[in-house]
Amino acid sequence: MHILYQSPKIIIREFLPQEKQTFLDLFKDEQVTQYLPDTSPERYVEMFNELLENYEKKNLSRWAIFSALDNGFIGMCVARIFVHNTSQIEIGYVLSREYWGKGIATEVCKALTQYSFTATETNEVVAITDLDNTGSQNVLQKVGFVRLDNLVRNDEELAYFKIERI
Template sequence: MNILYQSPKIIIREFLPQEQQTFLSLFKDNEVTKYLPDTSPERYIEMFNELLENYEKKNLSRWAIFNAIDNDFIGMCVARIFVHNTNQIEIGYVLSRDYWGKGIATEVCNAIMHYSFENTDKKEVVAITDLDNIGSQNVLQKVGFKRLNNLIRNEEELAYFMIERF
């Protein structure tokens, strides 16, 4: 099992093949998925299978976030080539509601941004959020991302953020 990041609070690591239900459980809470694009349960299963393939190929992927103290599942994070500009890495995260407001999102965002710069030659990391997702926008700005002009994707306007390699 490959660990990407570890601190006294959290561990970011590869999902294990037997953790599919753990991954899928994250998307059952409507509050958690409120700001995510509409996705079918079948697509979440495909995502899980894709992340396992990505690990084998040593590609960017989605990773599990666990509580370092009691190994409780916190959520997942992602780093991938940005579909709108292949010279950029897009990052994101989804946390279970029990872990909101505890500084976890900031730590995850910072860790996955650093991972993206250390493991690719890309000069820019970006993130997009729903316009109403003020919490995630604040996290991105706290980590050092700059707000750019909004991005239009599938006729939806999204908040768009970028940080450049230091």
């Protein structure tokens, strides 16, 4: 199992095949998915199968976030080629509600940004959020992302953030 990042607080690592239900259960909480695009349960199953294939190909992917203290499942994060500009890497995360407000999102964003600059040739990492998701917007700005003009995707206006390689 490949570990992407580890600190005294969290571990970001590959999901194991037997953790499929853990991954799927994350998306059952309506507060957790409130700002995510509408996705079917079948699509979440596809996402899990795709992430396992990505690990084999050593591609960018989605990874599990676990507590380094008690091995509790915190959530998942993603780094992928940005569909609107393929020279950019897009990052994102979804955390279980009990882990909100504990600085984990900030640590995950820093780790994914660093990973994206280390593991790829990109000079720009981006993130998008729902316009109402001020919590994630504050996290991105705290990490050093700059807010750009809003982006429109599938007729929905989204907040758009970027950080550049130093």
